[in-house]
Amino acid sequence: MLPHQQRVVDEKNELDKKAKALSDFIGNSPVFETLDPEEQERMKVQNDIMWQYSEILGQRIAAF
DSSP states (O other): OOHHHHHHHHHHHHHHHHHHHHHHHHHHOHHHHHSOHHHHHHHHHHHHHHHHHHHHHHHHHHHO
C-alpha cells in the first residue's frame, strides 16, 4: 500500500472511532437527553455526515 493510501485507511479508522463514540453518546448517554433539542439535532446531523464520510473513504479504499 502506498503512503497516501495508508493515510486514507488511517483517516477512516480514526473517523470510525469518533463516529462510533458519538453514536454511543447519542444512543446511550442520559446526558444527551438533557441537551437543548437544537444541539441534539446538530449532533445527529454531524453523526450522519460522519458515517457518510466513512462510507466514501471505504469506497476509495476498495478502489485501491
